[in-house]
Amino acid sequence: MASYEVKISSKGQLTLPVELRREWKLEEGDSVEFYHTHDGRVCLRPRNLPASAIFGLLAHLTPDPAYDSDDDAIGAQIVAEDEATKSKGRKPRAA
Numbered sequence: 001m002a003s004y005e006v007k008i009s010s011k012g013q014l015t016l017p018v019e020l021r022r023e024w025k026l027e028e029g030d031s032v033e034f035y036h037t038h039d040g041r042v043c044l045r046p047r048n049l050p051a052s053a054i055f056g057l058l059a060h061l062t063p064d065p066a067y068d069s070d071d072d073a074i075g076a077q078i079v080a081e082d083e084a085t086k087s088k089g090r091k092p093r094a095a
Contacts, residue, residue, distance in 0.1 A: 002019070
């Protein structure tokens with residue numbers, strides 16, 4: 001994985017290396033986003049694509065034939081996760 005080091009100007013500006021600008025197809029006026037991940041890392045992502053660019057991105061996925069609908073699949077997953085969190089051998093507390 002490539003690593004790039006840049007300096008921040010007195011105005012708080014930085015210059016993205018040309019390799020990244022080319023790879024991300026960034027042009028003058030495009031936006032990028034900095035964000036923190038759950039583990040404390042700082043990441044940067046280009047924001048130069050319109051929302052329509054993601055249309056069809058998941059078209060290759062097919063429904064699981066074990067379920068009649070998405071709702072059935074989601075319900076089964078919730079039940080499975082709930083069962084997994086219950087302590088074995090313990091009675092539930094009274095409400």
